Structure formats: C-alpha cells, structure tokens
Amino acid sequence: xxxxxxxxxxxxxxxxxxxxxxxxxxxxxxxxxxxxxxxxxxxxxxxxxxxxxxxxxxxxxxxxxxxxxxxxxxxxxxxxxxxxxxxxxxxxxxxxxxxxxxxxxxxxxxxx
Amino acid sequence: xxxxxxxxxxxxxxxxxxxxxxxxxxxxxxxxxxxxxxxxxxxxxxxxxxxxxxxxxxxxxxxxxxxxxxxxxxxxxxxxxxxxxxxxxxxxxxxxxxxxxxxxxxxxxxxxxxx
Numbered sequence: 001x002x003x004x005x006x007x008x009x010x011x012x013x014x015x016x017x018x019x020x021x022x023x024x025x026x027x028x029x030x031x032x033x034x035x036x037x038x039x040x041x042x043x044x045x046x047x048x049x050x051x052x053x054x055x056x057x058x059x060x061x062x063x064x065x066x067x068x069x070x071x072x073x074x075x076x077x078x079x080x081x082x083x084x085x086x087x088x089x090x091x092x093x094x095x096x097x098x099x100x101x102x103x104x105x106x107x108x109x110x111x112x
Numbered sequence: 113x114x115x116x117x118x119x120x121x122x123x124x125x126x127x128x129x130x131x132x133x134x135x136x137x138x139x140x141x142x143x144x145x146x147x148x149x150x151x152x153x154x155x156x157x158x159x160x161x162x163x164x165x166x167x168x169x170x171x172x173x174x175x176x177x178x179x180x181x182x183x184x185x186x187x188x189x190x191x192x193x194x195x196x197x198x199x200x201x202x203x204x205x206x207x208x209x210x211x212x213x214x215x216x217x218x219x220x221x222x223x224x225x226x227x
Contacts, residue, residue: 098205098213
C-alpha cells in the first residue's frame with residue numbers, strides 16, 4: 001500500500017495549458033508539501049499545508065495554486081503552463097511541520 | 113538565514129571504497145538533521161537522521177554524526193556497493209516565516225559506484 005501517491009507520473013503538455021497533479025497520503029500525517037526539483041536535482045519547497053491550512057507559501061508564480069480538500073489530499077493546479085515549469089514535482093507528507101518527510105514518486109512535467 | 117551546504121558532485125567510486133559526503137549547516141537554533149537518498153526515477157527516502165548534538169544516525173551501513181562544534185553532518189560508509197549509486201541530500205528543519213518549520217535540502221550529491 002503506497003504511503004504517498006501522486007498522479008500522474010508523467011505529464012506532457014503544451015504551453016498555455018492548465019493542468020493538475022493530485023496527491024494522497026494514507027499515513028495519517030497532518031502536514032503535506034509540494035516540492036519542485038529542477039534538472040540539476042535542486043529541490044525547492046513550494047507550499048506546505050498543515051491540517052488543510054496553508055502554512056508555507058514560498059515565492060512561486062500565482063499560476064500555481066494548491067488545494068487541500070482534506071488532510072490526506074493536496075493537489076496542485078497550474079495555469080498557463082510555461083516552458084520553465086518543466087521539472088519533477090514531488091508531494092510529501094510528515095507528522096508535523098518540519099518532521100521527517102515521506103515523498104511520493106514524483107510527477108515529471110514536460111511543457112512543450 | 114538558515115541553510116545547508118553540501119559537497120558538490122558528482123562523486124565516482126569503485127566498489128568497496130570508503131565514502132564521505134560533506135554537509136555543513138548554518139542555523140540560529142538547534143535543527144534536526146537528515147540525509148535522504150534518491151534512486152533513479154524515484155522519490156526521496158529518508159536514509160538517517162539525528163535530532164541533537166552528538167547523535168549518530170545510521171542505516172544500511174551509512175552513518176552521520178551531528179557535530180555542533182563544526183556545524184557538520186557528514187555522511188560516511190565504509191564500503192560502498194554498486195546499488196548505492198544515487199543522489200544524496202542533506203537536509204535540516206528550520207523555522208520559516210510565521211514560525212512554521214520546513215525541511216530545507218542541500219543541492220544533492222550524485223554518487224556513482226563502479227563495479
């Protein structure tokens with residue numbers, strides 16, 4: 001049973017499109033995150049939710065909008081996709097903010 | 113501000129060689145420190161952690177000791193295997209804006225072990 005699962009695993013789309021990535025965790029954790037990993041493997045936090053409440057919102061274009069319908073889900077919606085959005089996006093969860101995190105398998109987004 | 117500086121790669125070793133990947137941090141408080149590993153095509157997995165000074169984390173033959181005096185958390189393994197080839201990330205948890213803690217990662221070190 002996968003602890004943190006995100007879908008889709010691969011996403012290829014054209015510039016200007018809108019897309020969503022879904023994430024679910026079955027660990028009973030209170031905190032969920034979205035990270036972006038660039039081509040050089042650098043990881044940057046984008047958002048963090050604790051009990052459905054946004055607690056970290058790093059400098060990210062407002063084309064990116066997270067939504068947490070409940071504690072176990074954190075989705076990422078991206079409007080008007082740009083070439084520079086191509087990256088691997090990781091969802092993660094932890095028992096509390098800043099505790100050890102469990103990561104999903106990643107979504108490789110390619111914007112063409 | 114709080115940050116993690118990690119040894120740049122890539123690192124290439126022969127099987128059974130000794131591995132050290134350096135990690136130093138700056139922090140205003142007393143963070144917990146972590147090493148994560150990312151195998152090709154996968155997400156990050158926690159390798160080991162230490163929550164206070166002088167703690168030693170260990171797992172799968174890897175070790176790291178939380179050194180407050182040198183603000184370091186170097187990863188070591190006495191004899192690497194081909195299966196250890198992966199990207200290794202040092203991380204700490206730090207206070208973000210509004211008192212929320214978050215994990216902050218180093219830049220990652222690609223390790224390749226040759227047979």
